[in-house]
Amino acid sequence: MLEVKKIKFKILYVSYDGLNDQLGHSQIIPYIKIINLKNTVHVLSFEKINIKNYLDEHLNELNINWTKLKFTKKSFFLIKVIDFFKLIFYPLYISIFYKVDAIHCRGHLPALSGLLCKYLLNKKFIFDCRGLWADERIDNGSWNTNKLFFKIIYSFFKKLELVFFKKSDFTIVLTENIKNHLTNTNVINSNNTYIIPCCADYSKFNIVNNSHLVDFKKKLNFTDNQIVIGYFGSINQIYMPNEMLSYFSFFKKKYPNAKFILISKDFTYFTNNYNKILDLYKHDIFFISPKQSDLVLYYNICNLTLCFVKNSFARKASSPTKIAESLACGTPVVYNEDVGDNKLLLSKIYKNGGISSFDDSDLEKSVVNFNFDSLTPDEIRNNSKEYYDLSLAKIKLDMIYDCI
Numbered sequence: 342m343l344e345v346k347k348i349k350f351k352i353l354y355v356s357y358d359g360l361n362d363q364l365g366h367s368q369i370i371p372y373i374k375i376i377n378l379k380n381t382v383h384v385l386s387f388e389k390i391n392i393k394n395y396l397d398e399h400l401n402e403l404n405i406n407w408t409k410l411k412f413t414k415k416s417f418f419l420i421k422v423i424d425f426f427k428l429i430f431y432p433l434y435i436s437i438f439y440k441v442d443a444i445h446c447r448g449h450l451p452a453l454s455g456l457l458c459k460y461l462l463n464k465k466f467i468f469d470c471r472g473l474w475a476d477e478r479i480d481n482g483s484w485n486t487n488k489l490f491f492k493i494i495y496s497f498f499k500k501l502e503l504v505f506f507k508k509s510d511f512t513i514v515l516t517e518n519i520k521n522h523l524t525n526t527n528v529i530n531s532n533n534t535y536i537i538p539c540c541a542d543y544s545k546f547n548i549v550n551n552s553h554l555v556d557f558k559k560k561l562n563f564t565d566n567q568i569v570i571g572y573f574g575s576i577n578q579i580y581m582p583n584e585m586l587s588y589f590s591f592f593k594k595k596y597p598n599a600k601f602i603l604i605s606k607d608f609t610y611f612t613n614n615y616n617k618i619l620d621l622y623k624h625d626i627f628f629i630s631p632k633q634s635d636l637v638l639y640y641n642i643c644n645l646t647l648c649f650v651k652n653s654f655a656r657k658a659s660s661p662t663k664i665a666e667s668l669a670c671g672t673p674v675v676y677n678e679d680v681g682d683n684k685l686l687l688s689k690i691y692k693n694g695g696i697s698s699f700d701d702s703d704l705e706k707s708v709v710n711f712n713f714d715s716l717t718p719d720e721i722r723n724n725s726k727e728y729y730d731l732s733l734a735k736i737k738l739d740m741i742y743d744c745i
Contacts, residue, residue, distance in 0.1 A: 350380045350442040350745055353458075355432050355451035359388040359412065361396055363606075366633060367662055369447065371542055375735045376445065377405055380742060383439055385431055387412040387424065408435065429454050436462050443467060443510075443745050449474040449498065452505045459508065465745050468509035473519070475499050476655035481579055503528060511741045513537050515660035516681040522657055537737045538660040538682065543730045546669035548718050549641040557638050561627070568599045571643035571672070573636070573663045576603065577610045581649040584699045586618050588647065588675070591701075591708045593625070601626045604639055640670035644713055648676045648683075649699070656680045668725035671718025675707060690724040691716050 354373055359365050365386075376382050383406040400407050408431060413424050432444060432454035443465035446455035452468050459466040475498040478484040484491040506512060506523060512534040514520050520536055523529040555565050563569065570589060576582060589601045601622070603611065608628045612619065619626060631639055640646070646667040650656055659681040667674050668690065678684035678695040687694055693710045696703060716724070727733070 350742065351439060352376055352380045352382045352742075353432060353435055353439070353441040353444045354382055354384045354447070355428075355444060355454055356384070356386045356447040357412075357428065357450045358386070358447065360384070360386050360407075361388050363633060367541070367666070368539060371540075371731055372734060372738065373405065374403065375731075375738050376742065377403055379739070382406075383435055383441065384408065385410065385435060387428075406439075425450075429457060432458060433461070436464055443742075445469060447471060449502060449505065452509075453501070456505065456508060459510070465510045466508065467511045467513070467741065468505045469513040470505070470515075470658070472515065472658045473502070473655045475502065476653065480651065480653050480655050481577065509533075511535065511744070513737075513741070515539060515658055517685060518682055519658035535737045535741060537734050538686075538729065539662040539665055540729050540731045540734050541662070541665035541669040543669045543722070543726060543732075546637055546640065546666050548671045548722060549638060554638070554642055558642055561642075563600060563642070564598075568596045569643045570599060570601045571604065571639060571646040571667075572602070573604045573640070573646060573666070574661075576605050576608060579651050581651055581699070582611055582615065584649050584704070585647050586615065587699070587701065588649075588704050588708065589622070589626075591705045593622075595708055599625070602629055602639065602643070603627070604629050604631060604636070606630055636666070637670060640667055640672050643667070643672050645673050645675055645711070648674050649696075650677060650680045652677065652679045665725075665729035668721055668729055671722045673713075673716070673721055675711065686728045689728070691721060 354376065356369055358369060360369055373382055373384060381404070384400070385408045387410050389412045397407070410427050410431065413421060428450055435441065436444060436458045441464060444455045444458045445467040446452040447469045448471045455466040455468065458464040475495050479486060479495065484495055486492045486495050506528050510533065512529055514523070514534060514536055515538050517536055520529070520531065520534055524531045558565060558567060570592060572585060574580065592599050603626070629639070646663065648661050648664050650659060650661065656679070664674050664676065664683070664687070673691055673694055674687065675694050675696065676683045676687060677699070678697050684695055692715060693712060696707050
């Protein structure tokens with residue numbers, strides 16, 4: 342006999358990020374599924390690309406309602422205002438029509454609809470803060486606060502952010518670093534604030550049998566004992582490509598047969614800015630845009646992966662997904678210590694992976710000191726599980742929804 346799920350609450354989950362891309366598959370859908378285990382979930386998301394039928398069917402099988410809005414790619418201000426009004430109107434409509442109990446807002450823009458639903462409709466408001474959004478816009482060059490318009494916009498959203506933190510019934514942040522900062526500055530109540538880092542599904546990201554890896558390496562024209570460094574994710578100035586290339590140059594001196602694979606969807610920034618270096622390493626650096634299903638194989642063929650992130654105030658709140666995915670596959674990460682909880686968590690898993698600065702001497706020292714054999718892949722995976730497995734997110738989300 343099938344067990345009938347006892348419905349606790351009706352939840353509206355609002356995301357300005359789409360479900361139908363890599364971020365959606367790794368960091369949105371798994372969390373929605375967790376919430377849906379004990380509740381009824383209606384999802385509202387903005388989608389950049391056409392929805393694949395299997396995703397619609399998959400959510401239907403889970404009895405998850407899904408309202409899809411079209412994300413406007415054009416940067417013209419008035420067009421973006423239309424998105425903004427959609428983000429306000431639709432959550433209010435769904436909250437009334439479906440009689441939801443709480444609105445779970447993934448990020449700053451959806452949080453405005455959560456705040457309105459709280460005060461206009463008396464709904465519980467969960468602010469799932471995915472980072473310091475306004476500060477990140479400055480980091481990536483989208484906003485230039487030397488210009489009056491962006492200075493005003495930045496100030497507006499920082500004040501709005503303060504309201505979200507103060508007025509939310511529950512707040513989720515990615516790192517202990519940012520929680521401590523917000524607590525010390527009396528921005529949040531630590532009792533209703535939960536830390537859920539970007540996790541990986543350890544049942545999907547796992548250690549692959551070596552015989553499969555040998556065959557996979559052959560397809561890439563790598564030898565069985567080839568030493569491989571990997572980078573996974575977006576490539577722009579935030580992720581320090583210059584420092585990654587410097588690290589690789591020192592690495593090549595110690596391991597002459599080393600290869601560097603970059604796994605991403607867009608390599609424009611790299612190819613536009615580093616042609617001379619790429620020519621120098623044209624037989625050693627590879628650009629790959631794999632299928633989602635092949636990501637695990639690419640993590641597994643790496644001896645280590647890199648996660649360098651430009652340090653700034655915004656990075657107190659940063660939790661890179663690539664770290665969790667790499668560790669789940671038993672592959673260690675070389676990282677800069679001053680980002681998020683990197684040093685706090687990763688130093689508990691293995692030694693000598695952290696970099697305190699990116700001077701040439703420190704990069705070279707990191708290469709020299711890094712010990713591949715200090716832990717086996719199984720030990721790395723097992724040691725990291727308590728910090729980065731999706732089961733951690735389930736525990737914390739259950740705690741929040743048990744208190745609604």
